[in-house]
Structures are given as C-alpha cells and as structure tokens.
Amino acid sequence: MGTLFSFFVVIILVLIAWVGVKAANLHFLFGIIIPYIAILTFIVGIIYRVVRWSRSPVPFRIPTTCGQQKSLPWIKDSKLDNPSTTLGVIGRMALEVLLFRSLFRNAKFELREGAKLVYGSAKWLWLAGLALHWSFFVIILRHFRLFTEPVLFFVPLLESIDGFLQIGVPLLFVSGIVLLLAVTYLFLRRIFIPEVRYISLASDYFPLFLIFGIASSGILMRYFFKVPVVDVKVLTMGLISFNPDPKVLEGIGILFYIHLFLICTLFAYFPFSKLVHMAGVFLSPTRNLANNNRMKRHINPWNYPVKVHTYEAYEDEFRKFMKDAGIPVEKE
Amino acid sequence: MAVKPKVPKGVPYPDELSKIDYKPPQKGWMDTLVEFKPGTYCYGATIKNIKALESPNQREWSSKDKDWKLPENWREIFLEGMEDRLRKYRSFRLFMDICVRCGACADKCHFFIGSGDPKNMPILRAELLRSVYRKYFTAGGKYLGRIAGARELTYDVLKELWYYAYQCTECRRCSAFCPYGIDTAEVTIIVRELLYNLGLITDWIAGPVVNCYRSGNHLGILPHTLKDTLDTFAADIKTITGIKVEPTINRKGAEILFVGPSGDFFADPGTFTCMGELMIFHELGLDYTWSSLASEGGNFGFFTSNEWAKRLHYKIYAEAKRLKVKWILGGECGHMWRLINQYLDTWWGPTDFLEEPVSPITGTKFENAKSTKMVHICEFTADLIRHGKLKLDPSRNDHLKVTFHDSCNTSRAMGFLEEPRYIIKNVCNNFYEMPPNTIREQTFCCGSGSGLNAGENMELRMRGGFPRANAVRYVHEKYGVNMLANICAIDRAALPALMDYWVPGVGVTGTHEMVANALVMKGEKERTIDMRGEPLLGKEAKGDV
Numbered sequence: 001m002g003t004l005f006s007f008f009v010v011i012i013l014v015l016i017a018w019v020g021v022k023a024a025n026l027h028f029l030f031g032i033i034i035p036y037i038a039i040l041t042f043i044v045g046i047i048y049r050v051v052r053w054s055r056s057p058v059p060f061r062i063p064t065t066c067g068q069q070k071s072l073p074w075i076k077d078s079k080l081d082n083p084s085t086t087l088g089v090i091g092r093m094a095l096e097v098l099l100f101r102s103l104f105r106n107a108k109f110e111l112r113e114g115a116k117l118v119y120g121s122a123k124w125l126w127l128a129g130l131a132l133h134w135s136f137f138v139i140i141l142r143h144f145r146l147f148t149e150p151v152l153f154f155v156p157l158l159e160s161i162d163g164f165l166q167i168g169v170p171l172l173f174v175s176g177i178v179l180l181l182a183v184t185y186l187f188l189r190r191i192f193i194p195e196v197r198y199i200s201l202a203s204d205y206f207p208l209f210l211i212f213g214i215a216s217s218g219i220l221m222r223y224f225f226k227v228p229v230v231d232v233k234v235l236t237m238g239l240i241s242f243n244p245d246p247k248v249l250e251g252i253g254i255l256f257y258i259h260l261f262l263i264c265t266l267f268a269y270f271p272f273s274k275l276v277h278m279a280g281v282f283l284s285p286t287r288n289l290a291n292n293n294r295m296k297r298h299i300n301p302w303n304y305p306v307k308v309h310t311y312e313a314y315e316d317e318f319r320k321f322m323k324d325a326g327i328p329v330e331k332e
Numbered sequence: 333m334a335v336k337p338k339v340p341k342g343v344p345y346p347d348e349l350s351k352i353d354y355k356p357p358q359k360g361w362m363d364t365l366v367e368f369k370p371g372t373y374c375y376g377a378t379i380k381n382i383k384a385l386e387s388p389n390q391r392e393w394s395s396k397d398k399d400w401k402l403p404e405n406w407r408e409i410f411l412e413g414m415e416d417r418l419r420k421y422r423s424f425r426l427f428m429d430i431c432v433r434c435g436a437c438a439d440k441c442h443f444f445i446g447s448g449d450p451k452n453m454p455i456l457r458a459e460l461l462r463s464v465y466r467k468y469f470t471a472g473g474k475y476l477g478r479i480a481g482a483r484e485l486t487y488d489v490l491k492e493l494w495y496y497a498y499q500c501t502e503c504r505r506c507s508a509f510c511p512y513g514i515d516t517a518e519v520t521i522i523v524r525e526l527l528y529n530l531g532l533i534t535d536w537i538a539g540p541v542v543n544c545y546r547s548g549n550h551l552g553i554l555p556h557t558l559k560d561t562l563d564t565f566a567a568d569i570k571t572i573t574g575i576k577v578e579p580t581i582n583r584k585g586a587e588i589l590f591v592g593p594s595g596d597f598f599a600d601p602g603t604f605t606c607m608g609e610l611m612i613f614h615e616l617g618l619d620y621t622w623s624s625l626a627s628e629g630g631n632f633g634f635f636t637s638n639e640w641a642k643r644l645h646y647k648i649y650a651e652a653k654r655l656k657v658k659w660i661l662g663g664e665c666g667h668m669w670r671l672i673n674q675y676l677d678t679w680w681g682p683t684d685f686l687e688e689p690v691s692p693i694t695g696t697k698f699e700n701a702k703s704t705k706m707v708h709i710c711e712f713t714a715d716l717i718r719h720g721k722l723k724l725d726p727s728r729n730d731h732l733k734v735t736f737h738d739s740c741n742t743s744r745a746m747g748f749l750e751e752p753r754y755i756i757k758n759v760c761n762n763f764y765e766m767p768p769n770t771i772r773e774q775t776f777c778c779g780s781g782s783g784l785n786a787g788e789n790m791e792l793r794m795r796g797g798f799p800r801a802n803a804v805r806y807v808h809e810k811y812g813v814n815m816l817a818n819i820c821a822i823d824r825a826a827l828p829a830l831m832d833y834w835v836p837g838v839g840v841t842g843t844h845e846m847v848a849n850a851l852v853m854k855g856e857k858e859r860t861i862d863m864r865g866e867p868l869l870g871k872e873a874k875g876d877v
Contacts, residue, residue: 005479049429056422062674062745064507064515066773069747071700071711074718075754081773082747084700096511103511106436107769109445109799115350117445117802119769125436129511196435198356199455201481204433272472277512280430285423286504286513291747293673294704297681302420306639308646309545311654314625317546318555325556327581327624 002202003191010209010262017261018254027249030257035239038264045271046279053283059300061293064286066105084292093288097281100130125189132182135175136211138162139218142173146236170222179215183208203273210266217259227253338832340790342371346834349794352448361456362463362483366492368396371791372447373495374784377538382531384542385636389531400491406530407485411468413526418469423518428465430512431458437506437514442777443499446795454506454516457496461523464489494532497523499792501781502635503740508773517782525637533636536786540632544644549594549628555581558624561597565607572865574857577614579622582655586621587692589652592663592709593821594628596842602824604863605664605842608851609709612722612844615853616693620661626651629668630821634675635783642679645671649680652705659689659705661712664842666820667781669708669748670741677704694719710751710819713847717758723852728859729760731869732815732846735807736765737800737827738775739820749773752819752843759850764811770803780826793826794833801834808835816840 020026067078081101083089095101108122138158145155163171187208190200221227231248238244270276282288315322315329322329337346357364376395383390389409393400403409418425437454439445444452451457459481466473466482473482483489502517527533540550547554553561562579570576580586592609596602613620626647633640652660662672677683686705689698696715698707716722736756742748749772756763770776779796807813816827816838827840849862860871 002479053422053426053429056419056425058422059420060674060678062423062515062518064504064513064744065747066508066744067747068749069700071698071748071751072696072715072718075714075750078747096513100511102509102513103434103436105509105774109439109769111350111352111354111445115347115802116806117799119767125434129434193435194356195354195438195450195453196433198361198450199433199435199438199453199459201433202479203481272470274430274432277430277432280426281512283422283426284430284513285426286507286515286518291673292700293677294701294706295699297677297703300678303679306643306646308643308650311625311647311650314548318624321554321556322582322624325559327555327559328583 002200003205005202006205006209009206010213013210013262013265014213014258017258020261021257022254027257028246030261031235031249031252032239032244032246034264035260038267042267042270045268046276049271049276050279050283053280057301058285058289059302061289061291061298062285063289063291065291066102069291083290084295085290089288089290093282096287100126103129124185128182128185128189131178132186132211135178135182138175139173139179139215142175146233147240149233149237168223172223176215176219176222180212180219183212183215187212207266207269207273207275210262210269214259214262214266217255217262221253221255221259225253225255227256232256335836337834337836338829340794340829340833343791343794343833346794349791350798352446354448356450361450361459362478365488366451366495368491368495369791372499372789372795373792374498374534374536374786374789377533377535381535381538381542382533384545385528385533385538385640387531387533388529391531393531395494395532395534400532402487402490402530406490409529410485410490410526413529414465414522415469417522417525421518421522423515424522427458427514427518428462428469431455431462431514433459434511436509436511437516440506440509441516442501442503442505442779442799443792443796446779446798447792451492451496452499457500458514458516458519460489460493460496461519464493493523494527496520497527498534498784499796501740501777501779501784501796503777503781504744505740505774505777508744521634521638524635528637534783534786537632537635537783540783541636541640541644544628544632547627548623548625548647549597550630550632551594551598553594553597553627555624558597558622558627562610562622565603565610569607569611572861572863573611573853573859575611575614575853575855577610579610579613580620581622581624583621584655585657586619586655587658588618588620589626589655589657589660590620590622590663591626591629591648591660593630593665593668595630595665595821595825596663597627599825601828601839601841601845601864602821604845604848605824607863608842608844608846608848609663611848611851611853612713612716615851616716616721618692621655621657623647623651623655629662629665629672631668631671632783634667634671641671641675645676645679648676648706649683649686652683653685658687659701659707660686661709662706663709664819664821664844666739666741666822668821670745672704672706673746676706691715693721708748708751710748710755710843713844714751714754717755722847724759724847724850725852726759726761726850728849728862728868729846730762731862731866732760732841733762733764733811733813734760734815734817734841734846735763735804735813736771736843737778737804737816737818737823738771738773739818739823740775740777740781742819743773743775747773748819752817755843755847756817759846762811764807764813766803766807770799776800776803778820778823778826778830780830781822785822785826790829794830797826797830798834800827801830804831804838805835808838814838817843817846819843
C-alpha cells in the first residue's frame, strides 16, 4: 500500500508541474516562488529540528563502544571505534558520515540444517547507501555550474572526473547513472527482502521515487530533450542573487519545471521526514561522545536529588545482627 | 559421547525450538495483535513490591490477565511521561526521528534470531513506540495517520509495548550496526519507565530492587549472613589450598573498598569467582574491605527507572566515604560496569573524598579511572600479571578448554575486550575464540540480561540465548571446548541453563575462578582439586599408582 501510495504521489507531483506550467502558464509560480518557498522551508525546518534536538540535553554519556577501551598503557586501544579523546570522536564521526562505518559492519545470518547459525558478509546495503549519498553529493556540486559565475574551480574538475568514461556528447556523467542504480537497488531490496518489506512505510518509498524522478528528469534533460541551458543559468543566477529575471521563464521546456518541482518537493519535505538523519547523525549520543566517563565526569543538567536508604537507617535496622556477627558499627 | 540436553519445564526440545520461521506474516505489523505466549514473558509484580517501589499507580494486576486494571487516564499518564522524556533525553527524541528503516539492525537481535518474531527486530521494537510518537508528537502523524506510520495508543498497543520491552535485554548489539547509532536500549529503558508509572512492573525485577534498597543487595542478604557466607568461602579455600583467608566487612580506614555482584555470594559457579577474588587479595596482602551495605554492584533499578537506578547506586560512594577508603575496586559484573562507566559518576559524583586509584602492588596509576575512582578487577589483575606479581601455574586449568563470552555491557558500553583475554591466556593453556561475528563488540547476549533471567520465561531465554549457544557449540565441536568463561554475574547465573539446553557438556566459569585455580599461593599445600572440588588433571589417580 505504501509503495503504490508513494508512487502515485510522485506521479501527481509530476502532473501538477506539467499542468501548472503547460496548461495554466504558472511559470512564475513554478520557476520563482515555489523554489524560494522550498529553500526557505528547508532552511527553517532543519534549523527548527536541530534546535529542538539540541534543547533536549544528553543526561548520560552513552557511547556505543565498538573496540578496545583505553585502559592500561600496554593494551592497544581502538582510537576510532572506541575513542577516548575529542580527536578520536571527530575521526569516528568522519568515518561514520563519510564512509558509513557502522553499516560496513553489516552481516547476515542463515539458519542451516542441524540448527547451525552461520554468518556471512552483507555489504550491498553499505555499497548502495554509499553510492546513493556520494553520487547525490557529486551531482549537487556539479550543479554549482548553474549558481556561480565565473564557475567555481572545482566544477570543471569534478565534471572531467565524472565524465571519465568519455562517452557521447554531451559527456556522460557517471554520477547520474550511479544514483539511478543505487536508488533502484534500494527500492528493490525494500520490495524483495521480506523483513525489509515488512518494516517499510510509505515514507520510505516516497523519497526513493522522488529521487528517481529527479535523477531521471535530469538525465532526460541533459541527453535527450534538451532545454536552453543559457536561459536556465540566467534563471538560476537570478534566483541566487535574489533578482530573478522572469523574461527567460517561458522559453525553458516543461522537463525543467518537472525536475525543479520535484527538487523543491524534496527540499520542503526534507525537514519533516526521515531524511533529517542527515543532520541528526551528528547529534547521536551513542556516536559523538568519547568513552572517557571514568576519566572525566559527565554532567546531567537535570540531575535531581532522590530518596536514599542511608547507612544510618540501615545500621539502625540491623545493628544487633551486625554486632553479634562482629561487624563494626557506628553506634554501639 | 553426546550428553543429553536438560530441558526446562514447559520448553520444547532444542530440535523443536530451533525450527524457526523467519518469514514475516502477510498481514502488516500494525494489524497483528500481540499474543502473550506462555514461557515468553514474566509475571507482574506483587502488590507488595509495587507499593515498595512507590509506583504512582499501585494495584494488584497480572500480566496473564486480559484486564490489567489500568487507571482511567492511563493514556494521558503514558503520553505525558513520554513528552517529559522527549524533553529530557536527546537520545530518545533523536531516535524517534531519524530512523530510515534500512533494516541493518533487523537480524542483529538475538531474540529475533531465536524466535523469528518480526517485532523482535530492533527496528520494529522501536517502531512500536515510534508509531505512537508520530501520532501524538508530529504533525504528519496526527493528520495523515496510518500512511505516515502513526497509530493510536490503544490498550492492545500498550500491551504490545510491555510484551516487547520485556523481550529486549538492552544489550545494544543493534546499536553497533546502526548507521546512526540508534540504541534500542534507550527506547526500551524509557518504555519500561513509562510502564512503571502505570504500575506495570515484573516481579522478577521488582523483588531484587526492593531487596537491594533495604539490605544493599538483590538477594536480600543481611550483614550477618554476608559474614557467614564469606566465612564459608574461607573454609572452602582452606580445604582446597590449606590457607586461611580473612576478609573484613565494614572496616574503616582500609585502602580499598571492594564491590561485586551479590549473585556471586549465592550460587555456583559465581561463588567460585568470589572465592578466587578472596584468594588473590589475600595473597597480595591487599588492604581492602567489603561493605555490607554496598554489597551489590548490580542494579535492577536500572531495569525499572532512572530514579530507582540512581537510588540503588547511592550506597557505593557513600560507603566509600564513610569507610574512608582511597578508591574502589569492582568485581566481575556486566550491567554493573555499564552503570559505573556511564552513569555512576554523573549521578553521585564528584568523588573528591577519594584518591586517584593506584595499585599498591605494582604502583600502576589507573588514569582511565581518575574521576570515578573505580577500577575493574580485570584491569587490576591484568596489571598484576603483566608485572609478574602473581605466581601462576596455568597447567592447573589443563582440564579446561576455554572460550570467552564477552558480556554485552562491558563490551558495548565500555570496550572491555583485551583485559579478560589477557588474564585467561595467562592462567590457562587451552583458549579458543568463538567466530568473530559473535564476540567482542559483536558479542551475543546470554538472552537473560536486563532482568529477564526469571523462571517463567524459560522459552524466551533459551530462544534469546540461541545465537550465543550456537557459537559455543561451534567451538565445542571443533576444539572440544568445555568451559565458557565470562565476567558477568548474570552470565554465571543464566548461561549454565543455556549450555545444558543447547550445548550440554559445557560448563560456565567466572574469569577469576580460573585465576584462583592457577594461583600459586605462598605456603599452600599441594593442590589436587580445583575450586569446584574436582580433581586436577594428572592428580586423579595419585596414590593409587
């Protein structure tokens, strides 16, 4: 149900852009107003989320330790998987954010004949996740061509690396293909792995369809149904300098508006969905704290006094037993 | 020759139990009502214990009944409690928000592997509450409802939350695999706390908490009984070694306070570990004392509520202060060390009345414990061995082929991996590791942690311990391993039944029991038996030949 629902929502989004621009001629709305709203929603939404998380304190230092602790000097500690210093934490977080360290640990099990459990490597999820995020990142960076004049130095460099296959004119960018493949894989595993299918919600399928729509409309635009890039750049430069030029709007093809509208949806949806993991991962107390509790006291801001059973009360209750057993007491 | 498995009453035979169907049902999980299967859940607490625990909602109830006699406004109580914790714990709020349901954790839980119940996948266990969170705390869930993964908090949902919060041992294995470190323990700890507010506690947890508050330890051992227990241990040690150890209780001015898990006073094989500790301390001439009030490092309060956990752990620093010791040495225990490492100092520090721990024997400064002033006995012993301060004869453990079970808490909430291994390798000659996916930070729970080691949920425990037992069986069949070493009192209490069921022929031992076997004491008589009174290898036939 979630799959179909999400699929149709994305189809409807495409149709909205189509009808809005083609039939209703709302170029200004789809080309200028909605992008501004979407970006604003994204920025405000993310700030709101991060502020809300930050306002809940971290009462206890609870890193999940995934390696040897720092203890005796002759025992080698695991500086990244069980960091005891801030530097180690930065390293751990970098590995987590850039290379998905924890996901790399993934393994699968199988129950074999004779009640034997065996474990095997399962790196596909890690690989597809990494491929999705990195290719998406590269694509965003490539799009800086549209937002900078003169074009920032890294963009041509990135383009030449991304186009290393040297296929076709315009040059085929590998990142787009990788993104499509990764999204497809992540979708198929949601459908075909029974446990993953069982846990999946509509909000798991929706971003996948959305990204698929964004990537494929982008690819179609670049290689098959070309739009006037010069006009697009006039528009994007106008948007980023808060001085958009409505004159170019009408000359840009419908595919561009569909692409843009899906991107706007993704941005506006981002802060209210699971996609906030992008920001949230940095705040995760099981990962971003050093395992140095025994060296450095952690403060809980809401630590409050509690009722306790004091030694005095304890001795009052058991004094006779204690004395008979020869255990020293405070009051004779 | 194969030994027959010991099957607890009401539990199917291992070959039956290990037929596990991992295929999730056709119907979605929100449409599948919770079914309370006998042998998989604990009894509710007695009214006496509920009262003693000061739950805000006290009444008689039974987890087996249909009607839990909830107060009329139970939903408000639950949701208000939830809101409060969302404000207090960043972990909780974050973990409600950022899960992407990638499924990496799904097959990492020992309860899922042992039962095939999809709601035992960590992701779904958390989703049980996340769905409620979405309904009452997010706009999307409020207005879109089910399609946004939200659902009403109904009576059945509450029961489901109870059932599955008490099928989580809070071992944090899922957290090691999660790309965002989402820790199901953080979720179930809070669910249990919310349920405590409604008086829905299990008796197996409530009883020890009540005992611990009154007498200082879970078993309710009173000071004179503690004295008797230590005397009995001393007598046994005399029989085995010919040496008289003289432990003291509540002695002021000792250098070190020793705090261990009370399980080791009570039942084998924990008792042998306690005896081992007494022997080492005696041999070193350590100036230490026991405390009859701080006679428990474990804390079942932690399985009830943060407040109760804090209340029970008060005594450790308080007694250290009263007895004017310099620092504290802690015994072999799992969740005790999670609390010492991650909670104690925050609750009850700063400890400026204590000194930074220094080993009086080797002079080693335990800089990693300079704030809590608590040193783990394995750190202490490993340091002794490293400096050659213990005379050891590992051949006295030649009758044992040993593997080591990392406890969840010491490995994933501390990173205590090499110290016990170093000790074991120095006190025995036959040590074999279990497969890498089942040890160290990826270790599997015994299946009985976090207050689930009751008698009425034996099937659950055998299921939860299945992956651990399976890895033991692997080394048992491959290398003939016959002894499972550990550094946790709940392991020592729970693993024997697990081994008897899944891998009969494998015993369970604390690490310091093996140290005691190998320890050559000054002036000891020739040892012919080990700590358990069993003949040492090569000593069986002595006198007959």
